[in-house]
Amino acid sequence: LLRSPHCHSSTGPMDDINRVKRVSIEGNIAVGKSTFAQLLQFAGQDWEVVPEPVGKWQSIESGSSQQKVSNLLDMMYQDPQRWSYTFQTNSCMSRMRTQLQPPPARLLRAEGVPVQVFERSVYSDRYVFALNMFELGCINSTEWAVYQDWHSFLVEQFGRQVELEGIIYLRAPPQKCMERLGQRGRVEEKGVQLDYLEKLHTQHERWLIDKSTKLHFERLTRVPVLVLDASLEFEEDPKVWAKFITQVKDFFS
Ligand code: DCP
Structure with missing residues (x-):
């Protein structure tokens, strides 16, 4: 499904980089994206997982001294009205950096279809989280206009790379x-209510299932989506995991 026409006809470094497929793992908070990504990494040597930079949001560093100045994740949950825009700016900036990382040499030498797997993307940042915060009134209309402006600009400038x-x-x-x-117990998230997860679930569904989210990027509407039933305990049940891997391999090949 994801194979490109020039897959086996590489002639130079740019062709090598273009051979690498970029895939993101999306889903609600705590659904198991990191666990899924780690398991995936072990399952195929042509796959490279790039983790989400959540640690960076928990420890914002001063630009000059690189000392920790704050925990922005915590600030956002404590006072969403004040900090959501700042958080979403920071989250998307760190994600841009992550998505722009060149694939490792190991991946460029891969025989099959090399895949770079990201935990979330600049697209879920905008069309799930930032949009949700705007709809909740935690990001005001001026902040939302500014966010969309720089987001569209950066994504368009970086083009193929993101x-x-x-x-x-x-x-x-x-x-x-x-x-x-509840089981993982990340301190910053202790105030998160079911209602908030329901809203995020709806945003994912609108974007990836109903396709009713108004997307600025036309190409994004055509990106293939593999839906996996993550209510199953894929970490504990080898049968479930084996089935997932088959589905993922079919999707990647
Ligand atoms: N977050 C946010 N806005 C974003 C991205 C993330 O508010 N644009 C928040 C939600 C979570 C934390 O950051 O509190 C990390 O969220 P993720 O769902 O991306 O990562 P998890 O670690 O929860 O994923 P999983 O448990 O599925 O591995």
């Missing part, structure tokens, strides 16, 4: 994510 060839949607009921969120 485009995706596929999306894996880990889909699970918000109640299931709530249970997993």
Whole structure:
């Protein structure tokens, strides 16, 4: 599905880089994206997982001394009205950096279809989280206009480098994510309510299933989406995991 026509006819370094497919893993908070990504990394040598930079949001560093100045994730949950725009700016900037990382040499030498797998993307930042915060009134209309302006500008400027060839949607009921969120116990998230996860679930569904989110990037509407039932305990049940891997391999080949 994700194979490109010039897959086996590489002639130079740019062709090598263009051979690498970029795929993001999307899904609600605590659905299991990191676990899924780690397991995926072990399952195929042509796949490279680039983790989400959440640690950076928990530890904002001063530009000059590089000392920790704050925990922006915590600030955003404590006072969303004040900090959502700042958080979404920071989150998307760190994501841009991540998505712009060149694929490692190992991947360029891969025989099959080399795949760079990202946890989330600049697209879920905008069409799930920032949009949700705007709809909740935590990002005001001026901030939303500014956000959309720089987001569109950067994505268009970087072009091919931040485009995706596929999306894996880990889909699970918000109640299931709530249970997993409780089990993992990230301190900043202790105030997160089921209602918030329900809203994020709806945003994912609108974007990836109903296709009713108004997307600024025309190409994004054509990106293939693989939907996996992440309510199943894929980490504990080898049968579930084996089935997932088959689906992912079919999707990548
Ligand atoms: N977050 C946010 N806005 C974004 C991206 C993330 O508010 N644009 C928040 C939601 C979570 C934290 O950052 O509190 C990390 O969210 P993710 O769902 O991206 O990562 P998880 O670690 O929760 O994913 P999983 O448990 O599925 O691995």
